[in-house]
Amino acid sequence: MTESAVNKEANGDVCQHRAVNGVKPGRSSALKEQQCHQRFVYKHDEKFHQSECNGGLYSKPFIESFEETPMLVAVLTYMGYGILTIFGYLRDFLRQWKIEKCHIAREREEQKDFVPLYQDFENFYTRNLYMRIRDSWNRPICSVPGDKMDLVERVSHDYNWTFSYTGRVVKDVINMGSYNYLGFAEKSGCCADAAAEVTLKHGVGVSSTRQEMGNLDRHEELEKLIARFLGVEAAMAFGMGFATNSMNIPALAGKGCLILSDELNHASLVLGARLSGSTIRVFKHNNMQSLEKLLRDAIVHGQPRTHRPWKKILILVEGIYSMEGSIVRLPEVIALKKKYKAYLYLDEAHSIGALGPRGRGVVDYFNLDPTDVDIMMGTFTKSFGAAGGYIGGRKELIDYLRSHSHSAVYATSMSPPIVEQIFTSMKCIMGEDGTTIGRDRIQRLAENTNYFRRRLREMGFIIYGNYDSPVVPLMLYLPAKIGAFGREMLKRNIGVVVVGFPATPIIESRARFCVSAAHTKETLDTALSAISEVGDLLQVKYSRHRTLPSLDRPYDETTYEESED
Amino acid sequence: MKIFQDSTQQSFSGLSECQLASGKDKSRSMDVKNMREYMGWLYxxxxxxxxxxxxxxxxxxxFNTVLFTMVAMVVYTSYVFVPIHVRLALEFFSGLCGEQPESTVALMS
Structure with a gap:
């Protein structure tokens, strides 16, 4: 396994770019690099935001902060989990001896002597920890999830084992949880009208695959538009975003190939990589030293045992990581990819539409050439307010995928209203509908993101991720605070997403806000004051970095103004 | 009343430390409107x-019962045994200090 080797010396090209900045890199500069990386990731001084490593590759400051967990909070978190675990065992014991009724699935009487099914930690966690705070998840909504939404009120009389609906509706809950970055999830407006019209004309689906009778002219037009939008030769659209990843990676890589995957990649990428049957190696999150080490090892040693060279080396990264709010270091990844002749698969599920002055994702954000990325993947679920995914790249690649990808061959083609929604919203983003709505929304999102992140930082919360990422994780840490935060925010009429163990490391529970262009400043202010209030109540303002409010802040003006000249 | 408040603050020293550690003097804005509210907040x-x-x-x-029992036992134990141990220790050390000059004198002579 090479993962352990990562910690060892990695004196590579990545940090040698620093020579541009006038720092002479030593040949065996492992220590120096470690420092360089640490300074990069765990930034202690907020003003120190000009990237030290590879500053030459970035056209704008790349500011990312992952403040370390305060020691006391970490200890208390473990203690909290310890106490809850003890009570979990107590409850399991009571269930085992039939002292209390078991509400959750368990082995039937005749299965008792077989291998236990519900014994592992995940099941224990679901049964005894998640169940207690389950009311903060899966809340049913009954309106369009725009900037505000209506929730179906529900109550539980048996501590979240069952819910019953009261029949009332909680009106106008501020929605801080939807991936509705550009606010295209709306029930009126050009997109909704166009989709409705197409539904009447074409119906909702053709019940056939693209390769058979399901190929409509609108699909082809959409694909041409996507290709134009991305700036690539060709593109292909799929009906399901998850399947775009999990079914296309197996078509691209196979036995004898090596996949280098970021440790925080989405489950769809992980599934795709596993289904492909290639060797998978995982590099540390957004850590270019780690990636280079793996690339170098892969090229030097080749395949295990036979030492033949790898057929292909595919790097899997995401544009914005949805749990950390970090943006991939794309300029460095592309530099590495070119140096080591690997292929790059970029998943822009969250970043397409949400980043860049023209809303064209992370490539646009860094002002790079889209043709440098071999496979551009993205989804329509987020910014476009639709469903499905796309893959863009060279024409040969797309032609190959058209005939070889499982989701092209077997999956039903996209429903025409959805195609229309994507078509209209994409045109809107590109400004081809004759309005500036798209441009305004991109601008608005960037402003909202900067404003929201800055205010939260000033309030003293620990906020993860890149300063320009519209995904804003707010750290909660303690298990009880996950449930309390969700409940208290709902009491103040704000819907938030709280994230706990299986999706994050066990001590790093968090709340995740998604800023949208649909939010007005007033909405954000209401949300922020509620967050601050709850933050005081729950004592989650952990940050020890003092940011002085409204004192020389370079983030006040929008990011894109200078890059648009 | 004041003393009682101090003692509660001490018993929740873990909490106040946490507050300090989190570096938020703003949390003081939650400050005591009245005793009852403050106790509720602490709880x-x-x-x-x-x-x-x-x-x-x-x-x-x-949980509360177990914790309360444990704390009570610790308090009671320390109340009962600490004075005895302190007295014994004092005796021991004073004995040491008292004996020393005598023995040196004995050696000298």
Whole structure:
């Protein structure tokens, strides 16, 4: 396994770019690099935001902060989990001896002597920890999830084992949880009208695959538009975003190939990589030293045992990581990819539409050439307010995928209203509908993101991720605070997403806000004051970095103004 | 009344430390409107930090009972035994200090 080797010396090209900045890199500069990386990731001084490593590759400051967990909070978190675990065992014991009724699935009487099914930690966690705070998840909504939404009120009389609906509706809950970055999830407006019209004309689906009778002219037009939008030769659209990843990676890589995957990649990428049957190696999150080490090892040693060279080396990264709010270091990844002749698969599920002055994702954000990325993947679920995914790249690649990808061959083609929604919203983003709505929304999102992140930082919360990422994780840490935060925010009429163990490391529970262009400043202010209030109540303002409010802040003006000249 | 408040603050020193550690003097804005509210807030913090916020009432009472019993036992034990140990230690050390000059004198002679 090479993962352990990562910690060892990695004196590579990545940090040698620093020579541009006038720092002479030593040949065996492992220590120096470690420092360089640490300074990069765990930034202690907020003003120190000009990237030290590879500053030459970035056209704008790349500011990312992952403040370390305060020691006391970490200890208390473990203690909290310890106490809850003890009570979990107590409850399991009571269930085992039939002292209390078991509400959750368990082995039937005749299965008792077989291998236990519900014994592992995940099941224990679901049964005894998640169940207690389950009311903060899966809340049913009954309106369009725009900037505000209506929730179906529900109550539980048996501590979240069952819910019953009261029949009332909680009106106008501020929605801080939807991936509705550009606010295209709306029930009126050009997109909704166009989709409705197409539904009447074409119906909702053709019940056939693209390769058979399901190929409509609108699909082809959409694909041409996507290709134009991305700036690539060709593109292909799929009906399901998850399947775009999990079914296309197996078509691209196979036995004898090596996949280098970021440790925080989405489950769809992980599934795709596993289904492909290639060797998978995982590099540390957004850590270019780690990636280079793996690339170098892969090229030097080749395949295990036979030492033949790898057929292909595919790097899997995401544009914005949805749990950390970090943006991939794309300029460095592309530099590495070119140096080591690997292929790059970029998943822009969250970043397409949400980043860049023209809303064209992370490539646009860094002002790079889209043709440098071999496979551009993205989804329509987020910014476009639709469903499905796309893959863009060279024409040969797309032609190959058209005939070889499982989701092209077997999956039903996209429903025409959805195609229309994507078509209209994409045109809107590109400004081809004759309005500036798209441009305004991109601008608005960037402003909202900067404003929201800055205010939260000033309030003293620990906020993860890149300063320009519209995904804003707010750290909660303690298990009880996950449930309390969700409940208290709902009491103040704000819907938030709280994230706990299986999706994050066990001590790093968090709340995740998604800023949208649909939010007005007033909405954000209401949300922020509620967050601050709850933050005081729950004592989650952990940050020890003092940011002085409204004192020389370079983030006040929008990011894109200078890059648009 | 004042003394009582001080003692509660001491017993929740873990909490106030946490507050300090989190570096938020703003949390003082939650400051005491009246005693009752403050105690309620402290209890809420205690629930959150120990994680028993999410437990059912009967589990909460078990936890509280166990914790209270343990604290009471520690307090009682220290009340009973600490003075004895302190007296013994004092005797021991004073014995040491008292004996020393005598023996040196004995050696000298």
């Amino acid at each position: 809420y913090q205690y629930l959150l930090i120990t994680g028993i916020y999410v437990l059912e009432p009967w589990e909460k009472s078990i």
